[in-house]
Each structure stands twice: as C-alpha cells, then as structure tokens.
Amino acid sequence: MRTLIRGKRFSKAPDEYSLARFEDLHGCTVALGFTAVFLLWGLWAWAWSIAPARAPNTLGWHLVMGGLMTVYPVALLAGLSQRALPWLLYALLMATQGIYLYILTQLAGSAAQGTAGFLFWFLAPPLMAFIFGWGINLAGNLLLLLFPNLLVAVFGTFAGFDLLQFNLLALPSMTITLFVSHLANQWLRQTHELRKQNAWQNRAIASSGEALLVTDRDGRIEYINPSFSQITGYAPEEVIGNKPSLLKSGFHDSAFYETMWNTLLKGETWSGEIINRHKDDTSINLWMNIHPVPGRDGHPERFIAISNDLTARKRLEEEVALGNAELEAIFHNAGGGIALLDLWGRFTKFNDFWLSMLEYSGEQMSSLNYNDISHDDDITENRQLFVALASGEIPHYESDRRFVRNGGRVFWGHLSMTPVKDEAGYIRAIIAIMHDINERKLLEEKLESMAHYDALTALPNRALFFDRLTQAITQSKRSEGLFALMFVDLDGFKAVNDTFGHDTGDALLKAVSEHLLECVRESDTVARMGGDEFTIILRAIRGPEDAAHVAEKILATLAAPYHLLGHECRIGASLGIVLYPEHGKTAEELLSQADNAMYAVKKAGKNAYRFAGQH
Missing domain, CATH: 3.30.70.270 (Reverse transcriptase/Diguanylate cyclase domain)
Structure with a gap:
C-alpha cells in the first residue's frame, strides 16, 4: 500500500525510524530556506536604505514591517513538525537579530550611539529567552516582551526615534505566531499519539486468530479481518458491500435468523453456534458472538461479529466417537490447542498450538496437570468439573476460563472438554480443546461499556x-x-x-x-x-x-x-x-x-x- 506523508509518496508504509529521518530532513530544509530568504531580505533592505531610524514613516519601513508580519507566521506554520520547530526558531532568531543590528547601525552616527548599544545588549538576552523559552508560563513571557518594549519606548522619546513602532509590530507578531506554533505542535502531538493508538489496535485486530466482521445497521459488510478471509475463503473485495447472507449454508431455518435479529435489535448480544458456507461450498462450524453497537439515538448503528472456528473441533469429536485413524492428523493440524489428559488430570498428549498458547516446552507440559495451568480463583471449580467429566456425571463441558502461561501471565481461553470412551463405553481420557480469546474479551468489555x-x-x-x-x-x-x-x-x-x-x-x-x-x-x-x-x-x-x-x-x-x-x-x-x-x-x-x-x-x-x- 502506498502511503502519503506530508505530500511525499513512499512505496511502502515507513517505520518510526524512517518517519523521524524524514521530519529531520524536512525541518532542516525549511530552516535553511527561510534563513536564505531573510538574508536576501536584509541585503535588499541594506542596499536601498529602507527603514532608516530617522524616517520610520517611509513607505519602505511599512513594507519591511508588513513583510515581517506576513513571513513570520508563514515560516512557523510551514514547519509545524515538532522536529522542524527548533530549526525554524533558530532561523527566525538570526533574522530578528539581523534587523536589530541594521537599525542600530543606522543609529551609529548619532549622539545616542552609546545608549542604543546598551539597549541592544539588554534586549538580546530576553529576546533569546523569549524565543527558546516559549514553553514557560504566560506571565513570564509577557514580562519578557513588555519590559524591553518600555525601555525602547523611553529611549525613543528622548532620542527622537520612533523605535516603539518597530517593537509594536515585530515582537507582538512573534508572540502571536509562536502561540500559533505552540497550539499546532500540541495538535500534532495528540494526532501522533492517536495514530499510534489506532495503529496498535488495528494490528491487534488484524493479527487476532478470531474472525471479525463489521456490518452497518442495514447488515451490509463494512470490514473483515484476515482471519475471516482465512476461515471463509473470501477476500475482502468479495464480501464488503454484500450482506452476511452470502455465507448462508442452508442448515438453519428462518426462525433461527429471526430469533438472532430480534435479540440484536433489542440491543442485546447474540451468542451461539452457527454453520456457514465456505467459498468452496463446504460447511464451517462457528461459535459466534454478535454485538450491537448503539448510535446516538440508542438504536444499533453497527454490528460486530466475532467467530471462533469450531470445524476442527467438531470433526475431532466425530473422529473420537468413531475411533477413526485420521484423529492423529486432525489432532496436530487443528486451528486450536488440543490436549489429552488422563483421569488424574495429567497431560499425556498435546499439539504444537497448545504448547505455543501456554508457552511451555513438551517436556515441561508432560510434568504438569490441569490445576497447574488454572487461575488460582478457578482451581476449586475446575477440579470439581474435571471430576464430573471423568466420572461420566456430565457428558461435555465448555466455557470461557482464565489460564496461566509459563511465567505467570494470565489470559482468557475458550475451553471445551469431552470424555473419551473405549469400545466398551468406559472413560479412558479427557480431550481438551482451547482457543486464545484474550483480544475478544477486551473487545467485549469495551462493547459492554458502550452499551450501558x-x-x-x-x-x-x-x-x-x-x-x-x-x-x-x-x-x-x-x-x-x-x-x-x-x-x-x-x-x-x-x-x-x-x-x-x-x-x-x-x-x-x-x-x-x-x-x-x-x-x-x-x-x-x-x-x-x-x-x-x-x-x-x-x-x-x-x-x-x-x-x-x-x-x-x-x-x-x-x-x-x-x-x-x-x-x-x-x-x-x-x-x-x-x-x-x-x-x-x-x-x-x-x-x-x-x-x-x-x-x-x-x-x-x-x-x-x-x-x-x-x-
């Protein structure tokens, strides 16, 4: 994808380092450009003797001052980048000091030379502090601006020079433009943080293993993530603008969808198992949660569907029941974590997804039992449920639970556990299938807040x-x-x-x-x-x-x-x-x-x- 940055196009999205280098180059170029403009301006003013101290009301004087009031804002606003701002302030300081030197040169032949020199050296430090210390409090800035102006006004009254006119034009214009640049800099910083936050959220959604689909209030698809394409076989351009009915498999009657829509239109979340159609016309078993997103009027404005692919689990359960030899291939190639536990809760077999999810090696997992990966608050309940499964008291168990990775980090997983029986009907093991739903839980919490x-x-x-x-x-x-x-x-x-x-x-x-x-x-x-x-x-x-x-x-x-x-x-x-x-x-x-x-x-x-x- 081509990305447009400040008017420049790049063949691929730049990283943070590339952006920083580009902004440095942009700031330096703008600073050098405006420094050259101010130097040419000064040479032109010197050559034509514009703005002599004894003739402040001439047309040239007003041209110079009007030009300064125009160029200062343009210079600052052209470098709104946070990195470009110091370069521009340096260029503007040099230009401003040049103007002071030029005016003082015109005063050199007068009897007031000594006083003018004193005022220049008195003015220069506050001016530098004003420009480079513009982030200090407002009262300090006003004092730095006001006190030199009063001194120059007093000097102009006694010496007969209207230097106050210069200060009333130049320094206030600097105040206004520096304030504008400060606001622009704050805006840029907030925009940058917002872009970083959005980029992080988009990466999290795009990399999630759960299928995500967003529709408008009329049910037309607006967005799908890569996992949706992987599960259904449809590319974004094939489904965006269409309705989810494109995925109907024919397994569900109209009453099923009517119940679903009635639930959603009441502002409630619909959850359930649904069989959809893959692009290659095969069926897909999904566990789907559809969340209505309310608009300003309180009615659903969008719908967000989050799906887990249960196809592998369904096939696995069928294979376990039939005792088919294909169980081993499905076990190791399913899209979720799968493990076998003995009747004492010890892990006897597991696939790579299971190990990756819990961040254990195979040797480490073999030494653990079910309680070792359970959250402390859930251990008692998990033990009771496991005993009920192992004894045949309940035929199946499925729930969202908290688990603990290697190292102690907690995450949410969707766990399904089913007893495995031999030909005589005796329970010999427990098969567990788990999906990492941490991102989904965070999104559900956010949607819950938006709904209430x-x-x-x-x-x-x-x-x-x-x-x-x-x-x-x-x-x-x-x-x-x-x-x-x-x-x-x-x-x-x-x-x-x-x-x-x-x-x-x-x-x-x-x-x-x-x-x-x-x-x-x-x-x-x-x-x-x-x-x-x-x-x-x-x-x-x-x-x-x-x-x-x-x-x-x-x-x-x-x-x-x-x-x-x-x-x-x-x-x-x-x-x-x-x-x-x-x-x-x-x-x-x-x-x-x-x-x-x-x-x-x-x-x-x-x-x-x-x-x-x-x-």
Whole structure:
C-alpha cells in the first residue's frame, strides 16, 4: 500500500525510524530556506536604505514591517513538525537579530550611539529567552516582551526615534505566531499519539486468530479481518458491500435468523453456534458472538461479529466417537490447542498450538496437570468439573476460563472438554480443546461499556437507568422503604450550544455531570437520558424533605458560572420529583410523573423544582 506523508509518496508504509529521518530532513530544509530568504531580505533592505531610524514613516519601513508580519507566521506554520520547530526558531532568531543590528547601525552616527548599544545588549538576552523559552508560563513571557518594549519606548522619546513602532509590530507578531506554533505542535502531538493508538489496535485486530466482521445497521459488510478471509475463503473485495447472507449454508431455518435479529435489535448480544458456507461450498462450524453497537439515538448503528472456528473441533469429536485413524492428523493440524489428559488430570498428549498458547516446552507440559495451568480463583471449580467429566456425571463441558502461561501471565481461553470412551463405553481420557480469546474479551468489555454508559459523560445511559430504576423498585418493595426519582432538564443549554458551538456544549454537559455526581451519594444513580436531560435515583430516603434538600443543592451548584474553552456560560435547571410508591409503582409511571412535574416548572418560570401533584 502506498502511503502519503506530508505530500511525499513512499512505496511502502515507513517505520518510526524512517518517519523521524524524514521530519529531520524536512525541518532542516525549511530552516535553511527561510534563513536564505531573510538574508536576501536584509541585503535588499541594506542596499536601498529602507527603514532608516530617522524616517520610520517611509513607505519602505511599512513594507519591511508588513513583510515581517506576513513571513513570520508563514515560516512557523510551514514547519509545524515538532522536529522542524527548533530549526525554524533558530532561523527566525538570526533574522530578528539581523534587523536589530541594521537599525542600530543606522543609529551609529548619532549622539545616542552609546545608549542604543546598551539597549541592544539588554534586549538580546530576553529576546533569546523569549524565543527558546516559549514553553514557560504566560506571565513570564509577557514580562519578557513588555519590559524591553518600555525601555525602547523611553529611549525613543528622548532620542527622537520612533523605535516603539518597530517593537509594536515585530515582537507582538512573534508572540502571536509562536502561540500559533505552540497550539499546532500540541495538535500534532495528540494526532501522533492517536495514530499510534489506532495503529496498535488495528494490528491487534488484524493479527487476532478470531474472525471479525463489521456490518452497518442495514447488515451490509463494512470490514473483515484476515482471519475471516482465512476461515471463509473470501477476500475482502468479495464480501464488503454484500450482506452476511452470502455465507448462508442452508442448515438453519428462518426462525433461527429471526430469533438472532430480534435479540440484536433489542440491543442485546447474540451468542451461539452457527454453520456457514465456505467459498468452496463446504460447511464451517462457528461459535459466534454478535454485538450491537448503539448510535446516538440508542438504536444499533453497527454490528460486530466475532467467530471462533469450531470445524476442527467438531470433526475431532466425530473422529473420537468413531475411533477413526485420521484423529492423529486432525489432532496436530487443528486451528486450536488440543490436549489429552488422563483421569488424574495429567497431560499425556498435546499439539504444537497448545504448547505455543501456554508457552511451555513438551517436556515441561508432560510434568504438569490441569490445576497447574488454572487461575488460582478457578482451581476449586475446575477440579470439581474435571471430576464430573471423568466420572461420566456430565457428558461435555465448555466455557470461557482464565489460564496461566509459563511465567505467570494470565489470559482468557475458550475451553471445551469431552470424555473419551473405549469400545466398551468406559472413560479412558479427557480431550481438551482451547482457543486464545484474550483480544475478544477486551473487545467485549469495551462493547459492554458502550452499551450501558453514555460515551460523552460516562454516566449510565437510558438502558442502564431503567435497569437501576427497576432494581430500586424491587428493593423498596422488599424493605417497604422510600426512594425519589428526579427528572432534570437544563435551562439555557441550547443558547450556549448555538452561541459557542457544540464543543463548548459538550464540555458543559461533562461539567454538569460532574456537579450532579457531587450532589448525591455513591449509592444513588445519575444517568443521562439524552441531550440535556438527566435523571437521578435517590435511594433509601426518609421523606420528601431529603429529596428537596438535594434539589436545592443541585440548583445552587448549577447556577454558578462555567468557564469553558474561553467562554463564560450560565445555565439553570428545571427539576421534577416523584416519590415511590406515592406517585407511581412502575418505572414508566414514575418517569412520566417526574417528566410532567419538570414541564410544570418550566411553564412556571424555570430554574426551580416541583414534586408531582404539587400546585
């Protein structure tokens, strides 16, 4: 794949070392180029005697100053690379010092020569500190800029030279452009970190042994990883844009797929075994987990399917049952780790995948038993399950478990264990098949968070709120206690969003979320329902006075001004409050009553709270 970097094309994707060398070369080239431009500029100014100290208002003077104000930003912005910036600052320092020398040369013939020389040597160190120390605090920069300007202004007043005009143009222009370069440098650093993170995640997905498929909300395939192509035989260009029905094998009826889609459209994960069709028309046995990814409206926006190839395991189980001689070939060529254990849990046989997964040699594995690779928290349960398998109490066992590699590192594996019987029906061994699902577990945890928490504020979303509300109702029924539900709608948020933009609006919602959490206890729940609407569940209160106290605290907290992204924002809130079971006994009734009370507050003038039924 050809990669475009800063306007240059390379035949292959460059590594970090190549990128660093390219940025060094780019920075040096830009610095040398602008140094040459400034030298030519100085020679031209010298030849034509532009900007004499005694005639600061001439056309030439304004041309030079206007040119500087144009060239300085262009020079800095042309070298936005973090590596190019020191070269450019060095070139700009040399050019600026040259301009000072030129002006002081014009002053050399005057009676003020000594004073001018003194000011030059006084100005040079602060100027250098200003340029190379631009990362220090803002107050220090302003003092370095302001004090030399005042000295030059005083000197110009007594000597009759308008040197203040130069400082008011040149140094402020440097301040602005250096500030712009600082922001650009920060942006580049963040972009670089984001690119590194995305590259790492993409490599992890691409190298995963599990098949990954992503579709849009209409079911059209948007992405597959290399493992998907390896398992199904289809190249990306053959499936992207099509629907997964391309892989239908005909083994499942319409009711199977209807159940699957009903589960997904409810926002729940579907898991199960499915038989799909390979490109060569053979069947593939897969264990599939399909995760819906909710959009802003709460409905699934995409679907992510993660599949493990069970074909080898299924064939192996058939071969074990039939006692076929092909068992040995499948054992050593299956796409997962396979091991045989005796009835005491000792490993008697294993393939290379098993050894690679657990990072043991064959000799080391032969000296271990099942408990040695189990996680400490799972040893007791694993021992009980193994005994149940070995005794014939259960015919099969399959689960996601934690295991320990050689060296103590923990990973997640999908384990399937089946007893092996002889011709007389007696159990002689246990066969174990395991797949490394560590990457899948990490992705599932991320998807779980996305399904139940608001992406912007990290508060529980609507789905998790209703779950918490149902729990509160159940608990209150059992304990015959009280709890309150608040519906909070922000007043003035739309004006902030429209006036200062969505970035400021998002920052305001984050700040409001933090303030709401500060006003309640850890046992309470604050959720974002969408937009600028929030709900709060106050558990185990003594009476309405507790809810009123929290409401007053919220109103006072939200009324304080917010300083966000350089803007001052002021908002209020309208709160509707209901008590369980006084105002309703179901989640829907309570939320509806709280919503009605909130709208009554808005009609009455906003920025207040009201209990349901209050007039």
